[in-house]
Amino acid sequence: MTSELRDKYVLFDVDGTLIDAVSNQRRVWGTWAERYGLDAGDVYRVALRTRPMETFARVAPDRDPRECLATLHELEDEDVRTGVYAAFDGASELLHGLPAGAWALVTSNYEHRVRGRFLRTGLPVPGVIVDAVAVEEGKPSPVPYLRAAARLGAEPEECLVIEDAPSGVQAGLRAGMTVWGVNAAVAVEGVHRHFVSLREAVPHILALVSGDHGDAAA
Missing domain, CATH: 1.10.150 (DNA polymerase; domain 1)
Known part of the structure; x- marks a missing residue:
């Protein structure tokens, strides 16, 4: 799928969002x-x-x-x-279902650890990973998410952030992006949409990226 056909990019937090650590x-x-x-x-x-x-x-x-x-x-x-790691239910289906170049990881951890955890859990690794070394300011600063968007060639308004933690949610909001919260019983303040689990969010994320806006909310 070319960038001309894509109008949404997805930027994922890692720990607590894709991997249960x-x-x-x-x-x-x-x-x-x-x-x-x-x-x-x-x-x-x-x-x-x-x-x-x-x-x-x-x-x-x-x-x-x-x-x-x-x-x-x-x-x-x-x-x-x-250690023993587990990906959240739906993570593999979701990441394998996204077009290459349409998504990135934005983490406060280090890239080599993320790659190790993804290898252990069988999750695909994207071309763009913004880690703790890549930026001087971490979440809740918007810098990590803005850096990821720039590396994908995306504008902030084209980006959907998937987060589980308040600092990450604030980072996405400050970057001017749409933010959906997952893996929390109660919605984090500020999220545009809340899902109790990642599994619940999977079809909605895939629909948004595919251009099926009938199921998307911002």
């Missing part, structure tokens, strides 16, 4: 906490709400944050190699 993240942070003699539950509750460097400042202010980050990266890389 909650148990992996909990295990990684739990191991990290043990290494520093901290309570795993307390650390994980902070990590859920903050970025790693902010988490270290809160839970281990007397430690070198660079050392803390290196340890976390070591544990995350090991988890990608040995």
Whole structure:
């Protein structure tokens, strides 16, 4: 399908949207906490709400944050190699059903980990991945989503963002894009459309990209 026939591009968050990595993240942070003699539950509750460097400042202010980050990266890389991952129901059908060049991944993680997780779960990898290294400003800044759109050759108004988290939703909205929320019992504030599960959203996303606007909402 050529770009002239396509009027919607889809930009996906990864963790929590396409891949269920909650148990992996909990295990990684739990191991990290043990290494520093901290309570795993307390650390994980902070990590859920903050970025790693902010988490270290809160839970281990007397430690070198660079050392803390290196340890976390070591544990995350090991988890990608040995951990058990699962794609959300519908993810494979959805990604395989999208035209090449019509979609991208926008993640706060690192590309090599995303590729490892996709390999483990059998999901196809797109030509465009905007990761933590690709931009100086992460979500909720609009920069990651705007960078992905530019790399696809798309205008913001042509892009549909699929997200599960408030920071990602805000990033998509600030980029001037349509944002649909998935995998949450309650809609994240600001989303144009909400789906309790990714599976529920699959036919609507595919219909929008195919040009069947009778099933699309913005």
